[in-house]
Amino acid sequence: MNRIYKLKGLKDMSDKLSFLTLKENVIDVGKCTGCGGCVCCPLNLIEMIGDTPEIVDESKCTKCEICVLKICPRIPESLADLEEKFFERAFTEEDIIGIYNKSFTVTTKNDKIKAVGQDGGVVTSILACLLEEGEIDCVIASKRLPGWGTEAVIVNSIEELYICAGTRYTLSSNLKVLREAIQNYEKIAVVGTPCQIQTIRRLQKNLKRYGKKIKLAIGLFCTEVFTYDGLIKEKIQDELKLDLEDIEKMNIKGKFIIYPKKGDQIEIPLKDLKGHIKEGCHYCTDFSAEYADISVGGVGSKLGWSSVLVRTPAGENALTKAIEKGWLEAPKEISEKGFVILKKLSEKKKTRGK
Ligand SMILES: Cc1cc2nc3c(=O)[nH]c(=O)nc-3n(C[C@H](O)[C@H](O)[C@H](O)COP(=O)(O)OP(=O)(O)OC[C@H]3O[C@@H](n4cnc5c(N)ncnc54)[C@H](O)[C@@H]3O)c2cc1C
Known part of the structure; x- marks a missing residue:
């Protein structure tokens, strides 16, 4: 429990954890996985806007702590x-x-x-x-x-x-x-x-x-x-000039491989995609x-x-x-x-x- 109270925004052990705790410690610092688990909020207050969880009405959050302590995989609860x-x-x-x-x-x-x-x-x-x-x-x-x-x-x-x-x-x-x-x-x-x-x-x-x-x-x-904007829009559409509807399949086998519906496969070295992770x-x-x-x-x-x-x-x-x-x-x-x-x-x- 002590590790939990090292979270940003908390003053002491009596502070209750809320969606704001999740926002400050996970979402705003880029740690969120985007899994969508926190949408299981029992009051139905959290939704995914694109890849990011957001609270519909913060004034209704009762600080039940569930999204922070019982759901999020990025909060340091003991994995053991x-x-x-x-x-x-x-x-x-x-x-x-x-x-x-x-x-x-x-x-x-x-x-x-x-x-x-x-x-x-x-x-x-x-x-x-x-x-x-x-x-x-x-x-x-x-x-x-x-x-x-x-x-x-x-x-x-x-x-x-x-x-x-x-x-x-x-x-x-x-x-x-x-x-x-x-x-x-x-x-x-x-x-x-x-x-x-x-x-x-x-x-x-x-x-x-x-x-x-x-x-x-x-x-x-x-x-x-990979991010949709980085991989799909920037790399595949803008740089490689591929029509997305002409792509049959994508796979990773040591490199990123695009299989078009017609024609030869296109290979992208994984190092070229690092910036899009x-x-x-x-x-x-x-x-x-x-x-x-x-x-x-x-x-x-x-x-x-x-x-x-x-x-x-x-x-x-x-x-x-x-x-x-x-x-x-x-x-x-x-x-x-x-x-x-x-x-x-x-x-x-x-x-x-x-
Ligand atoms: C983002 C991602 C990265 C991966 N990276 C690797 C890797 O580095 N090395 C490796 O060996 N395998 C990787 N895999 C797993 C691999 O691509 C196959 O999913 C796995 O081998 C199962 O193949 P299958 O033919 O049995 O699955 P299928 O029978 O084709 O079923 C695939 C299932 O995956 C689900 N799915 C598809 N895309 C996603 C997604 N983005 N998020 C969640 N679920 C999804 C579908 O709903 C479907 O039920 C990755 C998968 C994902 C989603």
Whole structure:
């Protein structure tokens, strides 16, 4: 608790924390991840304006402290508490890619997903399977908008999941729709970047309704998120003069690759995009979504396959079911070389984030 009271704007222990505390200590100093979690404010006073949380009416904030102490992943609450709760022990320095029980490289068996998935289509396959089996009744995910924008969505059909497949390398504040999902659904799965999964774990630990209703957290490996203005507008539209509607897919494989609907792929060295990294990502030390039930990424697998780290019984159930029900191919071992790269990227992010 003492660390909390070192926050800016607080005079002593009796001071209550409010949205203003969040604003002064996280948002205004560029640490906000834009995850959208604080929109779960019980009084419904916080909304995302673009990538930034704002309060609708500050005079109505009751200083309940929830957005600061119980949700935000950038407030120094002890992560060890989350680790004990969800993984039965605190992480050690050896846990470079978090705690996991099993690891695989996997791909989808479903042709529709193969066509739209980012890597192995594993995320979409698992979620489609769980929806079909009735194990979940909705998914919080991200949809691609025209012009490569993103939108957080609540999905409750397999057809809609197909529309969400693939990666957008710009921010999608997925958790801004979580409050609405909690009000309308009972068995929720969430897809998100590592910071979004940290928020999910805080919500599950601290707020009963969230703990009860969120059944699965699928984490995506993530080095960083780029700003829409920097990556999409400045680099791709203005500098490369590409029509956004002519782009089929983007991916990162050692470099940033753009796949046009027609013609050759265009490669951008990652160092050329450094200036477009979202500011809040510079504080992040989590590459492999260490707090997820199951983490999925391209690194460590061949093209068209995903690396999967199974971390909890919920994660294991999800993967096993998707294999048993024929959504995924039989999983294979990640190669030694694949693991080396995975751990190297994770270490790099930990060093950079400090
Ligand atoms: C910003 C970002 C950076 C990433 N960086 C890396 C990396 O450096 N190395 C690596 O190995 N993998 C990275 N990934 C993960 C990788 O791109 C794939 O998402 C992952 O391999 C799963 O592939 P899939 O084919 O199983 O997923 P799919 O079946 O295609 O499903 C992808 C899911 O991701 C969700 N999604 C898409 N864009 C976003 C977004 N911006 N924010 C939140 N959710 C989103 C969709 O809603 C969909 O449910 C990154 C992902 C994101 C979103």
